[in-house]
Amino acid sequence: MDDVTEPAPRSRRKRMTGKERREQLLTIGRTLFAERGLDGTSVEEIASAAGVSKPVVYEHFGGKEGLYAVVVDREFERLLSLVAEALNSAIHYRSKLEKAALGLLEYIEESPDGFRILVRDSHGGTGTGSYASLLSEIAGEVEHILAQEFKRHGYDDKAAPMYAQSLVGMVALTGQWWLDVRKPGREEVAAHIVNLAWNGLSGLEPRPYLDPKRRRKELERMEKQREKAQAKAEKAEAKAGRAEEKAAAKAEKAQRKARRDDDDTEDGPSDLDPADLDATDRDATDLDAADLDAAEHETGEPAEPESGDESETETVRDPAEAATR
Structure with missing residues (x-):
């Protein structure tokens, strides 16, 4: 009798708990919604990617709309908490703006799928969980900060909501643009946002106008x-x-x-000044003349100088003696 080869036992996958299955479906749904949007994603695709049947999706979320709503709410809360924390953690207003801009860009960098879901086609109009409601929540935080700053500088605080919407809209649209291009880097983009927003706020006119004159x-x-x-x-x-x-x-x-x-140092210093030398010569001449006069007075004969040329000595001898010579 031939040996019969028994089939190998099937490898059993570990059965997920309800919580684990729910998280799995959320992760898969998040990726598909980011790629195709809500309308472009079907329950069959979600179930197939998760390796389950469609009833499992319905059991946890009631359909793709329910799954989508949970994904949007999660991203909504995550981004809102990041921005709110940035606005409330800093003391100086410029630092608040810097941290808020960096917080948004950091979220986009780390969770591009989540941000793409929020900005592209989150349903519900202005209801809770929509991108519009998210921006409205953030604008409310900014409005409170601007109102305090406006009062401190004598501006009309009633304009704070309008400025808050403008500021948040500018940052949000810049984030949407950066989601796809990713250049320049996160910190450089934040620096440019702050440059425009802060300098604009710093130069506000108390009563702006459009009158041409x-x-x-x-x-x-x-x-x-x-x-x-x-x-x-x-x-x-x-x-x-x-x-x-x-x-x-x-x-x-x-x-x-x-x-x-x-x-002057190299030539050597002179012991006497030229004026001193001239004075010395004059003194010597005067002294010699005085000595000769004194000798002639005592002897009655012309006095001979103590030294000098021979010609000078001959001039004082007797003329007869000179002739005899």
């Missing part, structure tokens, strides 16, 4: 201020240039003096 006068006033500031800067620059030239001339003068001092 008033606007023209305002522009003329601003132009005069700019020209005045430019003239002041040019004057300061010219003054600095003159000071630099003066310092250079002073340094050159000091160098010339130092070179002259060095030359």
